[in-house]
Amino acid sequence: MYTNSLVALLSHWWRKPLQLAMLLLGLSLATAIWSAVQAINDEARASYARAAAMVGQDRLPSLFAADGTYINQAVYVSLRRSGWSVSPVLEGTKRYGDVRLRIIGIDPLTLPAEARQVDVVAGGGGSLREFIAQPGLFYVSAETASALMDEQTPPLRIVKSVPPGVAITDIGQAQVLLGAPGKLSRMILSPQQPLVQVPLAAAAPGLVRKEPPAESAMSRLTDSFHLNLTAFGFLAFAVGLFIVHSAVGLAFEQRRSMFRTLRALGLPSRSLVLLLALELLTFAVVAGCVGVAMGYLVAAMLLPDVATSLRGLYGAELEGTLSLRPSVWGAGLIIAILGTFASGLQGLWQAARMPLLAPARPRAWALASEQQILVQAIVATLLLVMAGGLLMFGTGLIAGFALLATLLLSGALVLPLLLMLALKAGTWVSRGAVLQWFWSDTRQQLPGLSLALMALLLALAANIGVGSMVSSFRLTFLGWLDQRLASELYVAGRNTAEAETMHDWLVPRSDAVLPIWNTEGEVMGQPVLIYGIVDHATYRAKWPMLEAMPNVWDEVAAGKALLANEQLARRNHLKLGDSVRLPGGHALPVAGIFSDYGNPKGQVIIANDLLVRFYPEASRLRYAVRVAPAKAADLADALRSALNLPEEAVIDQASIKATSLKIFERTFAVTAALNVLTLGVAALAMLASFVTLSGMRVAQLAPLWAMGLTRPHIAGLELLRSLALAAVTVLAAIPLGLGLAWVLLAVVNVEAFGWRLPLYIFPFEWLKLGLLALLVAGLSVLLPAIRLMRLAPADLLRIFADER
């Protein structure tokens, strides 16, 4: 009985392969994009974790030389012999051809387990003897290995756990390669320390202990980027589910009479539902697998761009290659199954409750009443009220996301009403029988199309919203870079003495050498960087001030006031004139608030004299150099060669900006790709709806043909209909997208990162998007329209035939 019934149920799909294709394609596309985004995010997070975990710096405190220089190895031995469980690390960069390799030298025997990237001792592809003895080993990522292929390095061992651009080697090798025999950069403190120890100050004076950061700065910084990706992934998935919902709903509707027959022939209702669920499960698994595979391809395609963006934006190293994480792919499959059932639940429910003897009403699904549209509109209004409430009373990131969700859902739900009103208006203003029929008939198609149109609306709104956010971010960020990077060169010494030498060398050769000295301390309960600056036209003219007192620079220069960055101000609700207590009890009023993007921490700026007086231990390593822009490059080269400085000691402003710009373009490449994919899914949703509806349309269109409309005329009207619907949807998407962008910029960003970005609008982008949507709508109805045009009279006549 079951096999027979199942075959009967499945025969439907056999006869409607296009519908089946739509269902599977929709589901697999949705799963694909969702899994791709998850995979990318997961890969990125794993990369950050690896980078952050590099020799334990995310978890274990380290000892550094107080003067910022190397530690002598003898200090290490004497600490060990005083009972301190520390492990030596030497880090530095070395150039191999085009590769700037960060070399990390470790001692595998003393390295705490928490800091172990490669298990040299227990094997891990090598052995202790090979690791220690000449020529040693480099543990590198696959990516680094291929970059280093032709270089004269020690033998390479590829391990997954090392971030790109880094080589882990024995400390002895590192000392030789980095030209620092007997020197260490730092010592990792093991979490297990013996019961008996000589006090640190006595055992090894001149060391400072630095705690690991409370959270990974990298993941914090890149969160906004991943937020975008996640939002897109989720949206695409939701849009995909619209397709599934409409395809499944239609298939259930079309098979009503079959269900009834099966029931009449003795198949229990429960078994019918079971069989239908089995059918859905099969589709979900098949499409889920395909989707996961496609997602892998999409992710692999996008990942290099993502990696470039993240590297440039945040200095986050990300492998350009994707690993198959079972968790992500398994989750993709599960999501596909859940999504399918969520979309099919209504159908299953109806099949379960269907009365045995009700007349077949194949058009009932398409003829959903206006009442339902009104109910949806009421729900939409309630959601909007809820969104308002969230906006006014909600706090935190969760509230921000809830706001986004309610806003989007409300927009989607109110769309059918808007479309209906627009069509009614069309009916009122149009004369002529054909036009009147056109509007009223379109109105009647609405329930069948509204899901697809909602999907289109969501895709468009997301495109507008995220697009506006990214573009606003870009504009703001570039403008801010211009202001913030006002000086031509930025130099940093490795220790105070070197920085001083640089300063002294630069002073006679440049217009100004401005100190960027800083210290870290707790302000208002948070770790905050405190910078000291000297009074200079550079700041007065260019500093990216959001709010300031009229005489702000005089006040700051006189040591009577301070500047706070936006993050600090927002978190503590600081206003101009509020007093801020600095570490050590010094209190100053806020004279200005400046924007500070890409930095999650609070920042305070005071006069440099004040910094030196309050915090004599402040680091004095960095300077900004003003010089005629044309001479900047030469000066940088001269400085490097005069003082024998590494490349990174001197950075020129132009190259930072150029790099930033390039990165932004790459970032947009990813965003654009996701935009296209999401729109593609929405297009598919429309195509699915039109194709499935077109089968039922013939009966409605045949009388028109009989009354003297030509088939091309009717097909043209069908095309026009989809364009009109898409046009209204585009118009509705613009305010919704702007709302979305505003929430992202003014709510989510503030909650997540502590800064608020101004919203810029890009009408030309909307126009492009609108045209694209019309194109999509036109294309999606093209196939049904062509089919209609080519329909043989015999097929139309069948509508009128007796036998029908």
Added chain:
Amino acid sequence: MLLAVSNVTKSYATGEGKLQVLKGVSFSLEAGGSLALTGESGSGKSTLLHLVAGLDSPDAGEIVIEGKNIVGLGDAQLAALRRQSVGLVFQQYNLIPSLDVAANLAFHSRLAGRDDADLRAMLTERLGLTGLLDRYPEQLSGGQQQRVAIGRTLAARPKLILADEPTGNLDEATGDSVLGLMLQLVAKTGAALLMVTHSERLAARLGSRIHLRAGQLV
């Protein structure tokens, strides 16, 4: 002659080969005249009606309407013919579901560009549709829908009215009165009525009568 059909043949390809539906049918109908077309199920009545309406083309033969042979006309010309000269009353009514009764009644006449509000008002009254103008087809009974379909055709004042069992869903009294209305209008406007029917009684009320059997007139 308003309509002259001569030697029309038509066959359809079926699973078992070619099925000859019409085997050389000839007849004519004058303006103001009415003709009943009777025959068994499957004798080719509907096919003949569809050919005359320009919905389909014969394999051979001529169909001349108002002196013009419509065989071989293009899609657009046939559409114009259906819009301007021919009015079809379908057995299944084929009203437009998205339009209310008033709009359905006016639809064909507006397509033809000769909407006459007075005529429509008269038809509405005579067909007993007065209280139903703002209803939608799905809210009507079969008989009501059939009357709307007839009204739609009559309102367009076509030269040639083609009707397929137009009163099949009406009770005898209503059917008689509706047929009377149709005949009255045909006579008054100089149009012609070709009506497919099973009913001997109705056929007898028309001017003349032809009978189809297995694709041939007998």
Added chain:
Amino acid sequence: MNAKACLFYLCLAGPAMAQGFAGLGSDSGGFALPQEGTVLNFPQDHGPHPQFRIEWWYVTANLHGADGQSYGAQWTLFRAALSPGEGEGWQSPQAWMGHAALTSKDSHHVAERLARGGIGQAGVTFTPFVAFIDDWKMASKSAPGADEIADLEVSAAGTDFAYDLTLSAKGPIVLHGQSGYSVKSPEGQASHYYSQPAYKVSGQITLPGGPVAVTGQAWLDREWSSQPLSANQSGWDWFSLHFDDGTKLMGYRLRDSGAGFSVATWIAGDGRAEPQAPGALRVTPLETARVADHDIPVRWRIELPGKGINVTTKALNPNAWMNTQVPYWEGPVTIEGSHQGEGYVEMTGYQ
């Protein structure tokens, strides 16, 4: 004890050496091999032998606290060479591993240290004698000219324990086997092996509960080799026993698929050593306990008929599990039967 060091060596050397014990046995890899007839030479032989693959300085002490409780202390420094000889700084192929443990009736504290040779973090010198790794050390307190290991100060600390003990030898150094050439298998694997079994101990131990003054007796083992075990040997049981009559017994059994290979040295009250013929010692497990997922014998019958010894040993704390990188069981025992006394037992290779 050889196999433990062998495992230690394997652990450090990685999979390249993991083909098995047979590989070690046949291939000395350029390392020196113990030679029969070698005359041990002190104080030089108290120091390291970097041409040999493995070596250790191994102290076990049975202690009695002022609080009336019994304790055991272990201090071990292993040397393992990745290749023979010495090297400069970090290039040294010598790796060092320290194990320290403190055992009471109901607690067992373990610490482990690893260090590279060549940089001064760990090593052994023979004049003056100092063996150290990090802050742990075993240093000579002997008068100039006296035996360097006759008087020692031994200290170590873990995260939850520490001890500082003074050891004073009451007898001579004991050479095992043939003048310190100790055979480990019928195939001829061997090591150089001597002991100082007769230390009196005093000092202080520190437990989570606080410091305790202790006295007792200790045993130092010194052994070096390059080819530790035979292919079919799966583990061993080693015993160092102090009898109340002043005599002592060192014995071990290397287990294989058959009866095993047992060796013993009986030490008279005056310190005279009488190495016993292989197989003369019989050891029989009487009771096992489940310790850290291993079935460990915690009571043994020890029989050396030639010396009238028929005793049973009982672990002070059955949970004396060394959860070090290479795990094993090592702990103090009490002795009953034909003789009374106390000692230390080490067991490896139990599943």
